[in-house]
Amino acid sequence: MNEPGSQPAVKPLLLQGSVLTQPPTRAKVWGTLMVALLLSLLPWHDQTLWLAPDFVLMVLLYWNIYAPRLAGLGMAFGLGLVIDVAHGVLMGLNALAYCAASLAVLAVRRRLENFDVPRRTVQVAPILLAKEVLVLGIGLMAGRDNVDWRWLAAGLVAGLLWMPLAWLLDRLCGRPGLTGKAAE
DSSP states (O other), X not given: OOOTTSOOOOOOSSOOGGGOOOOOOHHHHHHHHHHHHHHHTSOOOTTTGGGOOOHHHHHHHHHHHHOTTTSSHHHHHHHHHHHHHHHTOSTTHHHHHHHHHHXXXXXXXXXXXXXXXXXXXXXXXXXXXXXXXXXXXXXXXXXXXXXXXXXXXXXXXHHHHHHHHHHHHHHHHTOOOOOHHHHO
């Protein structure tokens, strides 16, 4: 309670003190992206391959929010080309999709970085699904007649796995979880 005649306590606009975190290092960004790339290159069983989320894109979008200078559009394009070569798909297909998803996240980055993980998930999950829709749409325009619509499930699985991945990367970076009070 405030004493009579004193000013009410004002909540600072920016986080201060012990809730500040160290900025992410280039080694952490590259290391987590390489682990995600290795997960994407695992030999998934043919019957469950369409359920495998795009780990590289998920980690890339996380770093687009918190380290846009270390993982920007150039990184998205390069990683997309690596995934294109690794999966043997139309060259530039995933590169274009990664750039579009990264651009969407970078456009709302300031808003996303102040949300807690569940609120971020609600906003990032549609972008992950839109990436799969974009890849399927470009595949249809390129003349692929055997498009399997089950691949959209990978976007849904990625949306569901975004929350645990974001919590894991937050803990790895030492970022404190935003409570309901800090997020508002």
